[in-house]
């Protein structure tokens with residue numbers, strides 16, 4: 001089973017508002033990207049990771065991630081693109097060109113630095129069991145409203161049928177390639193796969209797999225470390 005993980009890490013982190021790219025921002029002294037990559041390897045089923053780095057930071061990203069690879073594995077770093085989907089596409093093409101035998105591809109945000117290895121394993125197991133696309137999800141805790149352009153409520157969707165989506169998202173490599181070859185952008189890779197009409201299965205996500213987006217999220221991440229939870 002050839003499992004390769006792609007880690008889009010080329011975002012600027014505008015909402016975090018740090019002076020360095022978000023992937024390199026440290027929590028407890030360790031960059032978010034290094035934590036995310038370490039979690040992937042700790043799952044025990046990933047040997048190769050392809051990181052899409054900010055184009056001006058390829059070298060530093062290489063220095064940060066190269067030592068994390070297990071024996072027989074490696075971290076490959078490629079320059080990312082303008083949007084997340086572009087970064088994933090560039091990493092995917094690199095993986096399929098340089099790592100023949102890749103059958104399962106995970107796509108994991110650098111910003112989800114505290115994702116438990118058990119979530120990674122559950123996604124891989126579900127793809128290996130025959131699901132072409134698998135995403136980790138959580139139930140929605142709050143009541144959700146749909147609003148119009150003016151912010152006026154137009155509907156209250158049934159939240160029992162809604163899920164919050166995390167990463168890593170796992171795919172049969174051929175399906176993910178087809179989805180990216182079809183082009184376009186989506187906020188997650190499952191969104192591209194859905195457009196092919198391919199079913200996307202779900203497995204339970206984990207609250208620790210939060211996406212570190214804002215300064216508040218970074219404070220939550222620091223608190224998880226202090227509390228010994230992550």
Ligand SMILES: Nc1ccn([C@@H]2O[C@H](COP(=O)(O)OP(=O)(O)OP(=O)(O)O)[C@@H](O)[C@H]2O)c(=O)n1
Nearest residue numbers: 008009010011012013014015082083087110111
């Ligand atoms: N052109 C881009 C944009 C985003 N990402 C990555 O996609 C993941 C999810 O994106 P998000 O957390 O929203 O990060 P940013 O785009 O950096 O955040 P912001 O919108 O606040 O700038 C991150 O690991 C980010 O580095 C990427 O690889 N290439």
Ligand SMILES: C[C@](O)(CO)[C@H](O)COP(=O)(O)O
Nearest residue numbers: 084109165166167187188211
């Ligand atoms: C892929 C993702 O993490 C799933 O929740 C998310 O869609 C990426 O978020 P972004 O802020 O739109 O880049």
